[in-house]
Amino acid sequence: MNILDKIIADKYKEVALRKQLIPVKQLEQSVLFERKSPSLAQALSTSASGIIAEHKRRSPSKATINHNLNVQDVASGYEQAGVCGMSVLTDGKYFGGSLDDLLLARAAAQLPLLRKEFVIDTYQILEAKAYGADVILLIAAVLTREEIKTLSEFAKSLGLDVLLEVHNLEELQKSVMPSLDMLGVNNRNLKTFEVSLETSKSLSAEIPDDFVKVSESGISSIEAIKALQPYGYKGFLIGENFMKTDDPGASATEFIKQLI
Numbered sequence: 408m409n410i411l412d413k414i415i416a417d418k419y420k421e422v423a424l425r426k427q428l429i430p431v432k433q434l435e436q437s438v439l440f441e442r443k444s445p446s447l448a449q450a451l452s453t454s455a456s457g458i459i460a461e462h463k464r465r466s467p468s469k470a471t472i473n474h475n476l477n478v479q480d481v482a483s484g485y486e487q488a489g490v491c492g493m494s495v496l497t498d499g500k501y502f503g504g505s506l507d508d509l510l511l512a513r514a515a516a517q518l519p520l521l522r523k524e525f526v527i528d529t530y531q532i533l534e535a536k537a538y539g540a541d542v543i544l545l546i547a548a549v550l551t552r553e554e555i556k557t558l559s560e561f562a563k564s565l566g567l568d569v570l571l572e573v574h575n576l577e578e579l580q581k582s583v584m585p586s587l588d589m590l591g592v593n594n595r596n597l598k599t600f601e602v603s604l605e606t607s608k609s610l611s612a613e614i615p616d617d618f619v620k621v622s623e624s625g626i627s628s629i630e631a632i633k634a635l636q637p638y639g640y641k642g643f644l645i646g647e648n649f650m651k652t653d654d655p656g657a658s659a660t661e662f663i664k665q666l667i
């Protein structure tokens with residue numbers, strides 16, 4: 408079983424338990440349900456930098472990245488740096504994140520927030536809205552076309568943007584549909600954890616122009632972004648490169664200053 412299969416098997420159990428504890432009605436009563444979400448896709452399409460900066464304590468490929476930060480400080484630091492959006496990992500077991508992280512990021516910053524989660528159920532999209540997200544991630548590798556359609560249309564009905572993540576051509580071809588806003592190519596091979604920007608480069612021509620293109624993972628230099636821009640990428644999801652520092656906001660500020 409690869410890591411993604413393990414994460415998803417755990418996620419089905421977790422979501423079933425969460426549903427028992429907090430009914431849908433209660434999520435819908437969150438004051439954040441009334442909030443109009445700013446669009447990350449729109450922010451990326453008009454931005455000179457296109458940075459989506461991530462809050463990431465640890466991951467299956469890196470046991471420790473940074474456990475010494477407050478998510479609220481990271482969120483306000485990223486906002487001051489001028490990033491287009493922030494990605495908040497909410498998975499606990501594999502990434503050390505939580506929905507509370509999302510809520511605290513929401514309280515600290517106005518920028519578009521992505522709930523970075525392994526979404527397999529509409530319930531998680533209601534949670535995303537109730538805890539202040541503006542964007543959800545759907546991962547093509549773990550969803551059927553029908554599931555992608557149901558989940559993305561549900562997210563759109565709540566006013567959320569949808570980022571669909573692919574790793575290869577097969578995943579891309581099965582997933583393209585109008586209820587998606589952004590297509591993300593993940594440069595990390597989830598079997599070997601190796602990262603290669605070639606994945607983004609080789610898939611770019613297959614992504615229809617209607618979608619904002621996002622390159623994800625393994626981006627740690629201005630040169631990497633300059634190399635991806637000619638392939639049409641407008642968004643760049645960066646986690647570890649900022650989070651491994653003592654002050655991710657300051658490091659994003661310096662990065663963007665050099666980029667634009």
Ligand SMILES: O=C(O)c1ccccc1NCC(=O)[C@H](O)[C@H](O)COP(=O)(O)O
Pocket residue numbers: 410411461463466467468469593595597600623624625626644645646647648
């Ligand atoms: O990061 C991992 O090890 C990982 C393993 C299995 C599934 C997903 C994983 N990462 C999620 C992400 O997509 C990244 O956190 C994100 O793209 C940022 O990547 P990086 O800049 O390389 O930290």
